[in-house]
Amino acid sequence: MAELVAAVVQMRSTMEPSENLVALEQLVGEAAGRGAAYVQTPEMTGAVCRDRDHLLANLKPEQDDPIVKAAATLARRHAIYLHIGSTAIRAPGGMAANRAFLFGPDGTRVESYDKIHMFDVDLDNGESWRESRTYVPGERAALARFSVDGADVRLGFAVCYDMRFPELFRAEALAGANILTAPAAFTRQTGEAHWHVLLRARAIENNTFMIAAAQGGRHADGRETYGHSIIIDPWGKVAAEVDGDEPGVAVARLDLSAVDAARGKIPNLKNRRPFATDFTARAS
Template identity: 65%
Template sequence: MTFKAAAVQMCSGVNPDKNADAMARLVREAAGRGAAYVQTPEMTGAVQKDRPGLMAVLRDEETDLIVKKASELAKELGIHLHVGSTAIKLADGKIANRAFLFGPDGRKICSYDKIHMFDVDLDNGESWRESAVYRPGERAVVADLPFGKLGFGICYDVRFPHLFRAEAMAGAEILTTPAAFTKQTGEAHWEILLRARAIENGAYVISAAQAGLHEDGRETFGHSMIVGPWGKVLASAGGTGEDVVVAEIDLEAVKACRAKIPNLRNGRDFSLDIAPVLAKGGVTV
């Protein structure tokens, strides 16, 4: 089966209303170019590193503006619309970094909460502690859709290959990693990580990204990308500002790659031994 998929690149600000309008405009452009599946970036609803400012605009899932707008757009355009993520207020005072997938009837098919928290200290002085604000997810998700099986991830998840391997072993042919990658880490690792996840799983990888200098002062890498199961970059955006990239997805290519390199089938369980350290002369210490 073949279909067109699109990755929508945004530069979300701190105002969810403006971000919803930008999302709608770009999603309509993607659908107008023939995309049956459209993905938006991580934190579509608001990019806001100031916690009080973020909490002030947060809503729960039932009343969230981005969730409502995405449902309406999916139904209006007759597409599968994947909100890469948006921040959702939880009852315990924490936040979920939550992805949503809506079907052509506007109904929510599933959601996924980002599992791995971005707790890092970078060379340029950037320091992030997502775990201080967000509640990590605890389950991987694969959606069985009319055009294929779709596995979910969000941004930092891409550095944890066992997540995507589990999804591929469950039948996922398309893996997703919508993101708001920092400029520093993106320049070093973004394309390499996406292509690696595609190659090692013989799967398409679709990654819509945030791009450019945001209202809250952070800078994201952009380069929204669609990668084929052999590791070839099929479509890529630039590093700043809005864009829409579209590529044809052919699930026969997944079958062909997995037949040539059947590593999903060839994997083996193993134990791990820690060898003792030998001193000079071969004496165990």
């Protein structure tokens, strides 16, 4: 049986990376101590900071970023694959990149991914977000392949708002992904409405595992995130979840053969057919 022991780490990151490094080390150590070979942290692991000027003034380039350095060390210390859901990295033009990282058990970087879709929305009760003011959107999907105890892992990347764009996950599934990911800092308002249903849908429609670590609770910058870090199997069943919004860890043992089993039952990836998209009105 090709199994992967996976963990999601739920955090309540503050505006200061030095404070979040302490929580990161403790929670990753807990996940590794519970047997996880792959550990995922949330979006904005390094800092949840709505103050654009404060965030940009304290950014580091990738090679100097404290979260990146610590993640490489932690992956090597615990001999795990450590997936930093994302952290803000200095980008050209005085902007930031919302960048995810995967580090291998030897501490080397396996893959990185920049969030593609910017959360530019106006919600109820006056809640409004404009990520495009601060972040440069990514331009490429990413897929990492590695082996753990005989399990052939093919991991597709996404971050938070990306989960509302199913074409990204479909492209990764067609490229061979058997695990999809969506680490997030989902707002409480949207999380209560859509978190579980969106993640279960992405798993079901692609017959893959879905792993999504999350930020949870009220943060120092005033925002409130939903939590409920989760691991979902290819049939849409919740395999593990951090209940609520408190920091914590959830672990699940993933039988990767379940992906082929689900695709055998409902081979929708194979049953796709091309179709025309000429929507010009036709006279009846």
